[in-house]
Amino acid sequence: MPDLYEGPIIDAHHHVWDLARNPHPWLEPGARVPHRYGDYDSIKKDYLARDFLADAVPAGVRGSVYMEAEWDPEDAIGERRYIEEQRRESGVPGAMAAQAWLDAPDIAQVLASHAASGIVRSVRHKPGESNESHGSGRGRTLMSDPDWREGYARLEQHGFHFELQTPWQNLPEAVSLLEEFPGITLVLNHSGVLLDRSEETLAGWRAALGAVADHPNVAIKASGLCVQGLPWTVALNREVVLEMIEIFGAERVMFGSNFPVDGMFTTYRDLVDGYREIVSELSLTVQHQFFFGTADRLYAPELFVS
Structure with a gap:
């Protein structure tokens, strides 16, 4: 029989927010930005550290990494200070990925x-799309912008990772980052942003992941695997989770809940139990890497439950 993992878990990608107190423009009443999950009005409510603990601790989570949540772009430091406060009061999170606009004039000061x-392990700046075209006929992202890359280069002096959230179609640009900056670990967010499960999409996604996985300075989060209009299920996600582990090796794959966002599709406990079922056919050593070891190595979060 398969062995279900019962050890400690680090959630390597979650949010908390207090919408009455803090500025998140995309979560304001009436705000509607393009989102891969469609209508996201249901998450426009507070999700505090105590709410995360109530979800996560019964599911076996013992440490976590907060991901920047598109706080007011003029105040990256303010978000970090709020998260530091939450950590002092609740123990959540154990580490964080902070907002940092790599092409901003003050990037050196923000990173310093x-x-x-002492809480920041990495930063995120979604590269978006620009109007510049190249040989494939697609638009280049900020990953190809010289000013952005100059900011990216500054991460190494602080020992920061970079959190890359971009559709898998843009990963050829990420290869150039991996090659030019071998001292910076790049962490792919949300499984490479896989929007559907068509055979054509899966074939392109596999090839794109394989190209970046050839470089040692990359890891990936098994997170954000919801599909608009469908519930999160083991059947929907078994193949892609196991393929990520096969492509990268368990030592470079980690679990992330993406809560409360993925709470649009499932409960926290059902999400974790679904991942447990998916990886149960693998060795317990591999399962420990997936649920704990990889995130512990990359983020070293302070555990919030002994």
């Missing part, structure tokens, strides 16, 4: 401030 905090 984050580095001095």
